[in-house]
Amino acid sequence: xxxxxxxxxxxxxxxxxxxxxxxxxxxxxxxxxxxxxxxxxxxxxxxxxxxxxxxxxxxxxxxxxxxxxxxxxxxxxxxxxxxxxxxxxxxxxxxxxxxxxxxxxxxxxxxxxxxxxxxxxxxxxxxxxxxxxxxxxxxxxxxxxxxxxxxxxxxxxxxxxxxxxxxxxxxxxxxxxxxxxxx
Numbered sequence: 001x002x003x004x005x006x007x008x009x010x011x012x013x014x015x016x017x018x019x020x021x022x023x024x025x026x027x028x029x030x031x032x033x034x035x036x037x038x039x040x041x042x043x044x045x046x047x048x049x050x051x052x053x054x055x056x057x058x059x060x061x062x063x064x065x066x067x068x069x070x071x072x073x074x075x076x077x078x079x080x081x082x083x084x085x086x087x088x089x090x091x092x093x094x095x096x097x098x099x100x101x102x103x104x105x106x107x108x109x110x111x112x113x114x115x116x117x118x119x120x121x122x123x124x125x126x127x128x129x130x131x132x133x134x135x136x137x138x139x140x141x142x143x144x145x146x147x148x149x150x151x152x153x154x155x156x157x158x159x160x161x162x163x164x165x166x167x168x169x170x171x172x173x174x175x176x177x178x179x180x181x182x183x
Contacts, residue, residue, distance in 0.1 A: 010034045014108045028082045036079045044071035065116040069109040070161035076105035102147040128172045
């Protein structure tokens with residue numbers, strides 16, 4: 001993703017979601033900081049290229065969509081675009097609020113992932129929706145909690161998050177196949 005594509009994504013998805021969060025939750029302020037997110041995104045991409053030994057390949061700038069989405073997720077989490085004016089934890093408000101950046105990160109990356117699917121012409125009457133879960137409130141809540149705890153433990157793993165996006169894609173494909181076979 002080059003800088004112009006990134007800015008288009010950032011303005012249409014990240015900024016829109018961040019602004020919506022700050023209007024729905026008045027204790028939060030959205031800090032419009034695309035340059036820091038892009039810088040961290042590039043850092044994550046570089047780290048993956050080195051990790052996977054792609055730094056000397058001719059197509060070294062190309063990563064699959066799962067890895068790009070993982071890089072974006074980690075970049076948004078690390079930059080912390082939403083800040084809170086909450087100063088106490090009455091009723092666990094601050095504990096729950098702390099995960100809002102992880103939610104912004106995952107929701108933004110999920111939209112990016114669906115955009116990649118559409119861009120590559122793979123979405124033909126398919127619905128890519130997050131799986132149901134019986135743990136916590138929803139899959140979004142579960143992944144948000146997991147990302148929050150990983151960040152708190154300083155153990156965010158871009159390759160692991162890329163694998164989660166891969167597994168989500170496979171889950172959605174299986175769900176779509178099952179629906180197709182029912183008809």
